[in-house]
Amino acid sequence: MIDSRHFVIRTLLADGVLKDADVRRATEHAVATGADLLDSLAALGIVTSRKLAIAKAKICEYPFVDLSHYEIDYRNSRYIPRAVAERLCVFPLFFQRGTTAVAMLDPLNLQAVDQVRQLVRRDVDPVVADAEQLRALISRAYSMVRTDEPAADAGADQTLTTGDEPIVAAVNQILAGAAEAGASDIHINPDENDLFLRYRVDGVLAPQQGPPRASHAGIVQRLKVLAKLDLAQTRKPQDGKFRFVHKGEPVDIRLSLLPTIHGENVVMRLLRAAAKIGPIASLGMPPDIEAWYEEAIAKPHGMILVTGPTGSGKTTTLYTALHRLNSPDVNIITIEDPVEIRLSMVRQVQAAPEIGLTFAAALRSVLRQDPDVVLVGEIRDDETAKIAVQAALTGHLVFSTLHTNDAVGALARLTDFGVPGFAINNALLGVLAQRLVRRLCGACAAVDLECPARATLPPAYRQASFHKAVGCGECGNAGYKGRMGVYELFRVTPAVQGLIERTAPRDEIEAAARANGMRLMWEDAVEKASRGLTSLDEALTMRVFHDRQSSARIAA
Secondary structure, eight states: OOOSHHHHHHHHHHTTSSOHHHHHHHHHHHHHHTOOHHHHHHHTTSSOHHHHHHHHHHHHTOOEEOGGGSOOOGGGGGGSOHHHHHHHTEEEEEEETTEEEEEESOTTOHHHHHHHHHHHTSEEEEEEEOHHHHHHHHHHHHHHSOOOSOOTTSOTTOOOOOSSOHHHHHHHHHHHHHHHHTOSEEEEEEOSSOEEEEEEETTEEEEEOOOOGGGHHHHHHHHHHHHTOOTTOOSSOEEEEEEEEETTEEEEEEEEEEEETTEEEEEEEEEOOGGGOOOGGGGOOOHHHHHHHHHHHTSSSEEEEEEOOTTSSHHHHHHHHHHHHOSTTOOEEEEESSOOSOOTTOEEEEOBGGGTBOHHHHHHHHTTSOOSEEEESOOOSHHHHHHHHHHHHTTOEEEEEEOOSSSTHHHHHHHHTTOOHHHHHHHEEEEEEEEEEEEEOTTTOEEOSOOGGGGGSOGGGTTOOOEEOOOOGGGTTSSEEEEEEEEEEEEOOHHHHHHHHTTOOHHHHHHHHHHTTOOOHHHHHHHHHHTTSSOHHHHHHHHHHHHHHHHHHHHO
16 A cells, blocks of 8 residues: 655655654654544644645645635535544545546545445445544545435445434534634524524625425424423523533524424534633723723723624623722622623622513612622613613712614613713713624735725725725635724713703704714724725624614604
8 A cells, every 4th residue: 555654754854844853853743642644744833734735745746635625515524424424534525427526635545435335336436535534534424424324326235324423513513613603693594494503694694505405303402401491392482501612612502492383493503612812902992982981981980881782792892891990999880691601709690581680679679789880781661771870970880781773862762761961961871882893804914005984084094905806715814814893982071961961853963972082883894994804895884783773763
């Protein structure tokens, strides 16, 4: 059997990528751990597995494939038993014209090629893949798909098994895949004949290769077991939560089940750990807003509101402040529904309206616990609003959120809740509105030479250099990787206090705030786009939203 490993080592030595000392160190590691020599090179960080695969492809004269660029059907796993796929590190990618493209680590392993040919009963066209990507593909495919049914053209007496309990393995792979992708939500949607799996990554739902339709009931039952829900109940919505561990770190999952005509629809929210809450500077606020936020949270009393839609990062912004204030000499109590982030030393209360523990009821009790800082997850009604404002007026620093479209809109909401203007003026320190925009992938973003939307920008930005999304393997061909906040800040200054007192129209209050230096969210987004952090297309979606809201108010 021809072994390509020695050729790869010699080639990398000749190219200066490796040194003799590197080979000796990797050899010692391989002997000590029983690992393959090339795997040891990658494990020690001497050479990446991708570079090893590309070098091997050149030597073997077979094409290299980046598996992240392809939608691979996991059902191809039924053609090769899992034990064989893992031992040979092979996986059939595509079937075309009587030939199977098979991803392999070593195409010169003729015995492996011959064994795969016998199993798939077609000619084999080997391609070289990154070892890490290929092993991850094999693990995911055999966990997500039941392979105890024979392939369409396989022998009737051939039975393939995964070696694991398939439903448990499938759920584990769905959760782990979402955590790996940095997803905020998992959607498992049953249809008449299909089961769709989607991850929400950077605010966008992305379809994934998922398990077959027949596994839907088992997956739902497994999730109910994890969340301690009623296994027999399939006709009513159910909500629950559980925790799983990914790469040694706990991930909290919030589970929602909704009965539909095709079965129970599953949506899971992945909640980030408190360990990932960084300093205020990590939020990416404009310098003037960051300085105000630092100053405001240092005050002994008053109210700070953060507004924005669901999933706009409000909780992260608030917990960043709590993380800064958290110390043995400060008593911090939160009331949330649900508690999304766990923070040591902070007393966190889970609201439970079904037993009478509403935000208002919990807040009344919390104020008898001698708090210095109080976080109310959301102001939803008159009673909560009035108690929160009263707490801010009586020596407490109060944080909360409102669901409004912008910062100034919070004033009208408080007024609707029956809070008088003089109380707003005395209690409210400011309102921070925010949303999230996608961050350009640093590996593939390119200068946007045309950029026709430039002409619609304020004069200060018409000569700026903007970048556009392109797409590469690093970002899954999306052109974006991660998200960041865009902000606007409404400060309760003397210039607007008189307008608030007499309940002036919101446009008049906004104009006064603008004259006093307030910048709108879409303007912050354009500023970030001019620095190459996001695309102008992303920024201008914020402007379109603002213009639509303004038009709606005028029409009303």
